[in-house]
Structure formats: structure tokens, C-alpha cells
Amino acid sequence: MSSSQDFILIKAKEDGVNVIGLTRGSDTRFHHLEKLDKGEIMIAQFTEHTSAIKVRGKAVIQTSHGEMDTEV
Numbered sequence: 459m460s461s462s463q464d465f466i467l468i469k470a471k472e473d474g475v476n477v478i479g480l481t482r483g484s485d486t487r488f489h490h491l492e493k494l495d496k497g498e499i500m501i502a503q504f505t506e507h508t509s510a511i512k513v514r515g516k517a518v519i520q521t522s523h524g525e526m527d528t529e530v
């Protein structure tokens with residue numbers, strides 16, 4: 459499976475926001491931890507390795523489903 463075309467944009471609103479990639483398949487576990495400081499942006503996709511993305515900390519997340527805030 460190739461990468462989906464949709465990108466997810468995560469903008470950190472505080473230092474130390476965690477963006478965690480979770481594996482695809484029967485075993486769902488963390489495979490990547492990215493730390494963002496305030497103002498930093500990560501642009502990511504769901505891939506053959508990544509089925510879910512967890513965001514911990516204060517951030518704004520834009521997807522094709524809309525924009526949302528983590529409420530910290």
C-alpha cells in the first residue's frame with residue numbers, strides 16, 4: 459500500500475508536544491515519537507507502517523475532516 463494522499467498537519471502550541479505514530483496491523487504499538495516545540499509544525503501521512511497518530515500536548519491539528527484543538 460502506498461501513502462494516502464491526505465496530509466495531517468500538527469502545529470504545537472506549547473513546548474514538548476508529542477506526535478506518536480502507531481503501527482498498522484494486528485499489533486498496534488508506538489513506532490515513532492516526534493517532539494515538537496511551540497510553533498513547530500509536523501506534516502505527516504498515514505502509510506503502510508502508520509495506521510494511527512496520537513498527539514499529546516497542546517496543539518492544533520488540521521485534517522481533511524477539519525481542524526481541531528487538543529484541549530489541554
Ligand code: TRP
Nearest residue numbers: 478479490502503505507508511
Ligand atoms: N516511517 C514512518 C512511516 O512511514 C514515518 C511516519 C509516517 C510517521 N507518518 C507518521 C511517524 C506519522 C509518526 C507519525 O509510516
